[in-house]
Amino acid sequence: MDKPWLSRYPDDVPETIDPGQYPTLLDMFEQAVERYADKTAFINMGATLSYRELEQRSRAFAAYLQHDLRLQPGSRVALMMPNLLQYPIALYGILRAGMVAVNVNPLYKPRELEHQIKDADVETIVIVTNFAHTLEQVIDNTPIKHVVMTSLGQMLPTVKGKIIDWVVKYIKRKVPNYHLPNAVSMKQALTLGRQYTYERPDVASSDVAFLQYTGGTTGAAKGAVLTHRNMVANVLQAKGAYGPVLSDGDELVVTALPLYHVFALSVNCLLFTEMGGSNLLITNPRDIPGFVKDLGRYDVTAITGVNTLFNALVNNAHFKQLDFTHLRLAVGGGMAVQRAVAEKWKAITGIHLLEGYGLTECSPLVAGNPYDLKDYSGAIGLPVPSTDVRIVDDEGQVLPFDQVGELQVKGPQVMSGYWNNAEATAEVLSDDGWVSTGDMVRIDEMGMIYIVDRKKDMILVSGFNVYPNEIEDVVALHSKVQEVAAIGVPSEATGEAVKVYVVASDTSLTNKELIAHCRQYLTGYKVPKDIEFRQELPKSNVGKILRRELREENDQQTSASS
Numbered sequence: 174m175d176k177p178w179l180s181r182y183p184d185d186v187p188e189t190i191d192p193g194q195y196p197t198l199l200d201m202f203e204q205a206v207e208r209y210a211d212k213t214a215f216i217n218m219g220a221t222l223s224y225r226e227l228e229q230r231s232r233a234f235a236a237y238l239q240h241d242l243r244l245q246p247g248s249r250v251a252l253m254m255p256n257l258l259q260y261p262i263a264l265y266g267i268l269r270a271g272m273v274a275v276n277v278n279p280l281y282k283p284r285e286l287e288h289q290i291k292d293a294d295v296e297t298i299v300i301v302t303n304f305a306h307t308l309e310q311v312i313d314n315t316p317i318k319h320v321v322m323t324s325l326g327q328m329l330p331t332v333k334g335k336i337i338d339w340v341v342k343y344i345k346r347k348v349p350n351y352h353l354p355n356a357v358s359m360k361q362a363l364t365l366g367r368q369y370t371y372e373r374p375d376v377a378s379s380d381v382a383f384l385q386y387t388g389g390t391t392g393a394a395k396g397a398v399l400t401h402r403n404m405v406a407n408v409l410q411a412k413g414a415y416g417p418v419l420s421d422g423d424e425l426v427v428t429a430l431p432l433y434h435v436f437a438l439s440v441n442c443l444l445f446t447e448m449g450g451s452n453l454l455i456t457n458p459r460d461i462p463g464f465v466k467d468l469g470r471y472d473v474t475a476i477t478g479v480n481t482l483f484n485a486l487v488n489n490a491h492f493k494q495l496d497f498t499h500l501r502l503a504v505g506g507g508m509a510v511q512r513a514v515a516e517k518w519k520a521i522t523g524i525h526l527l528e529g530y531g532l533t534e535c536s537p538l539v540a541g542n543p544y545d546l547k548d549y550s551g552a553i554g555l556p557v558p559s560t561d562v563r564i565v566d567d568e569g570q571v572l573p574f575d576q577v578g579e580l581q582v583k584g585p586q587v588m589s590g591y592w593n594n595a596e597a598t599a600e601v602l603s604d605d606g607w608v609s610t611g612d613m614v615r616i617d618e619m620g621m622i623y624i625v626d627r628k629k630d631m632i633l634v635s636g637f638n639v640y641p642n643e644i645e646d647v648v649a650l651h652s653k654v655q656e657v658a659a660i661g662v663p664s665e666a667t668g669e670a671v672k673v674y675v676v677a678s679d680t681s682l683t684n685k686e687l688i689a690h691c692r693q694y695l696t697g698y699k700v701p702k703d704i705e706f707r708q709e710l711p712k713s714n715v716g717k718i719l720r721r722e723l724r725e726e727n728d729q730q731t732s733a734s735s
Contacts, residue, residue, distance in 0.1 A: 177574070178555040178620025183545045185417040189559045192406040192585045197376045198268050201405060201447055202231075209422055209449035216471070217258045217454040218337070220329045224449070227261060230363055234266025237366030242297060242319050246271030246374045249384060251290065251298040252433065253277040253308075256454035258328040259359055260432050261442060263299045263321075266366075268382060271374030275384045275396070276433035279304045280696045287311040288393050293384050293592065299359065301325065303341070305351035312353070323359035324348075325456065378402040384592050385435050387533035387638060394640075396592030397533045406559070406585035407536035408443045413558040416448075418501050418544050419475065424450035425499075427468065427476040429458035434636070435537045436506045440477055450475075458482060465491045475502040479636035480510050481667055483526060487517040497522040504529050504541065507636025508668045509624070515549045528553055530622070534601065534608050536586040540622050552621040553614075560584040563607075564616060577625050580614045581607045630720055632661030633669050634698045641720060644671055644701065647694045651687060653679035658710050658718045662703065662727055672703040674710055674723055682706075 179188050195201035206228040215222040222230075238244045250267045252274060254260055267274045275293045277286065279301065286307055290298070297319040300308055305322065312320075325341055326334030342348040382404050384396035412419075426445045430437035432454075445452055453471055458464055458478075465486070483505060486492045503518065503526045510528040518526040525546050530553035531537030540562070542554035556562045563571050564578035572578040583606050590598035601609045611629035616622050632639040644659040656676040664670035675687065684704045691700045711722040 176556075176561070176620065177618060181543065181555055181619045181621070183417065183543055186543070187413045187558050190406065190409040190413050190585075192402050192409065192559075193378070194409060195405045195447075196378050197380070197401040198382055198404055198443070199373070199376055199401075201408070201443075202265055202269070205446050205449060212422060212449055213451045214446065215258055215261055215452045215454055217256065217456065218326075218329055219333070220258060222258050222261070222328075227265065230262045231265035231269055232371045233363045233366035234262055234359075235270040235366070236369040236371040237362045238266065238270045238272060238297070239372060240369040241362070241365050244270070244272060244297060246376070247273060247381070248297065249273045249275050249293045249295045251275040251277050251293070251295045251300075253279050253281075253286075253298060253304055254301040254323070254433075255279055255456050256428060256432055257301070257323070257325065257456060258454070259299070259301075259323045260454075261446075261452075262328070262363075263359070264432075264442070269371070269373070271376050271380070273381045273384055276386070276435075276438065278431075278433060278696065280698075281307065282694050282696060283307055283310040284694050285394075285696065287314055289386055289396075290315040290317060292393070293386075293396055297321070299323065302348050302351070305353055305356075306349040309351045309353055320353050320356040321359050321362050322353070322356040327358070327360055376401065378405070379589075383438075385438075385533050393643065395594055395597055397588045398590055398592050399536050399588055403536045403586050403588060404439065404443060407439050407538050408447055410557040410559060410584075410586060411440050411444050411538050412447065414538075414541050415502055415504070415544055419448060419450075422449040424448060424474045425471055426450055426452055427455065427473055427478075428452045429455040429464065429476075429478050429482055430507070430636070434507070435533050436531065436636070437477065439536055439538065440504070440506075445475075461485050461489055462491070465489055465495070468492070469495055472499040473497075474499050475504075476500070477504045477506065479507040479668075480505055480514055481508070481635045483518055484511070484514045487514060487521055493521050497524070500524055502544070503527065506531060506537075508633050512549050512551065519549075525549075530554065530624075532610055534588045534610075535582055535584070536588070538586065539582050539584075539610075550621065552623045554622065555620050556582075556584075556622075560586070562616065562622065564614060565609075574616050574618050577613055577615045579628055580610045580612045580622070582610060583607045630660070632659070632671055634661075634664075634671065635667045637698055639671055639699050644673065644691075644695070644699060647691055648673055648675065648687065648701075650694070651682070651690045653677055653682040654687070656710050656718070658720050658723055659701070660720050660724050660727065663731065664702070667698070670702040671699060672705065672727065673701045674705050674707050676707055676710060 210225040299321040326337035383399040386394040428441040506529040515526045527542040529541035561583040613626040641659040648657040655678040661669040711719040
């Protein structure tokens, strides 16, 4: 059988989906807000946003972009914020204006932000005040002409919002001083937008909806071009796989992963909008006590996250006391779900923690454990509907089941390529539509996929991709560094952590000094957690540093110490 996983699908999971069910995300959104107008779409910090309000405010924001800023369809608009009510308003406004959403990690350092803005040729950015100081440092080096500014409390009831903003700025000191004199507040943008008539653009399924940045295997981040068809398909694929345990109009999903992460964007924001569900937006999931209090206030039916988040929850005493009567679906993605965490989760909540698998280049969902799973499988699951997978050797020859090879994926969710980067596109995307994932896997006779190792050198920290070349480039900027190699090492807290091996040109260089240097240029999760100084690094006969040997050596040391 060419597709053995089809026989393993639960009876109510379809083999295929129709990406043409909604020609574009605009059509999907318009039908959802009409069907579920009076239902709650998003919840954040106790405030709610109905589908009717979401339609009205996103319409105003779209009109603002069209008429006040005079942006054309296809213009890239960046979103740089955590999970707030402002995010879906701005996101759907951008899409409804026929423009392209460019998600930006709010924790980016100036160097990272500048690269992405310039690469995507972004002229407009929607940003939270907490991160405005980062933008200020690079804005003159970028194409940005328009800044829409918001604050954590801006979309909350007036008194509560002002209190939160005052505490965040003056007590917690989370809003560093900035100077962006031409910025317009989001509230003002919505007021201006209401004065204009929104004009629905002609959008095709092949038009770009998102530039979702990912590092691939080398160098600076690249923008995966995700079309309306890609995203609609992935929403319907996720619904095909997990919809049988969910009910349209009746779900409340916990969204602790940031919406700028493609997993939460597609599975939480877009899927549960299509289904008329409510998203409980968690702005600061690191505050586990506060997070657990939020969970206790609502009848949660679904939750997604990464292993580190689930691990923190199952080890919280108050979480164990919550009522899980309504919970029907829990999905872990972004990194491997550990057996110990999955078993603790099942013991506490009564439902399985299902591991899923995806990559940015696939919008992102590729596979997931079936919802009727009876026990922890250790697999990343079965391909979602309308998805083909295969394993190949180093020469690209297709291998039989139960052999180890690189996973390749084909389906309507596969990106059209990397933004303005034909060379990088050709490296991973074949002419006949197969995308190479860089993951070494085996597929058993029933179609279950098991990750064996990663072909790529990419490091996975709490579900976020960290790329060795970027770390090495930053470390090498230090005047006392001669050579450097970065690898990922196991971490109980984050799955993997960054370790660097350094040959110093000046023996006075210390760990503390080098880490302080890295913190100037890198987001926190990218900063090395371990530094080892060496006299030399292993190299090939042509002088290439062999990270593989360093990983093997570290694995041996870890095994010996345990």
